[in-house]
Amino acid sequence: MSLIAATDGDLFVLNKPAGLLVHPGEDPAAPDLMAAAIAAGAPRGIAPIHRIDLETSGIVLASPDPELRGALGKAFADGQVVKRYKALVHGRTHKKGTVSRALMDQRRGRSLAATTRYRKLEWLGYVTLISARPETGRKHQIRRHLQSIGHAIVGDERYPPKRFRAVKGFPGRLWLHAASIELPDGRFFAVDLAIELEAHLEVLRGSSD
Secondary structure, three states: OOOEEEEEOOEEEEEEOOOOEOOOOOOOOOOEHHHHHHHOOOOOOOEEOOOOOOOOEEEEEEEOOHHHHHHHHHHHHOOOOEEEEEEEEEOOOOOEEEEEOOEEEOOOOEEEOOEEEEEEEEEEOOEEEEEEEEOOOOOOHHHHHHHHOOOOEOOOOOOOOOOOOOOOOOOOOOOEEEEEEEOOOOOEEEOOOOHHHHHHHHHHHHHOO
């Protein structure tokens, strides 16, 4: 799986592995996505336009052009970008649903409105593969919302299920992947599911035959 999934002019579509920081951290020795992208052939000066959690894999847009980063960064902040994630959650969800629950923002010191929509992709025994679309961009929004309705994401140690139940073939990571992004101008980008997550789905599908 290539780290640089696609390019569109100065826009780079990256497929981040889980466990890799999007931005350089305090420890200069710790690996980060931008350093990995440069090593894979991206130009120096490349910087992310948005971010996803350390434990999450999937699509991240980046560019060496500060004007492009500024314009697209504003589109993300204004909620004009459609982001879709794949997640494996505990329990059997409804076929689709909407979670509209305010979430506490520690930096602002108050709760902020938040909405996440989801739809069932596949029931796999006790767990469900879903597509999730956050309409707002609160910290850990998908993870917190899904836990709040009794469908915590598999492997989420920070927002765990109320009753733990082991999942066969558990890949040892947060089961959350940023799958695609649609920009306001209609451009659509998607990246492959992380190899370890795809392999886990095959285990689950085999065990449910």
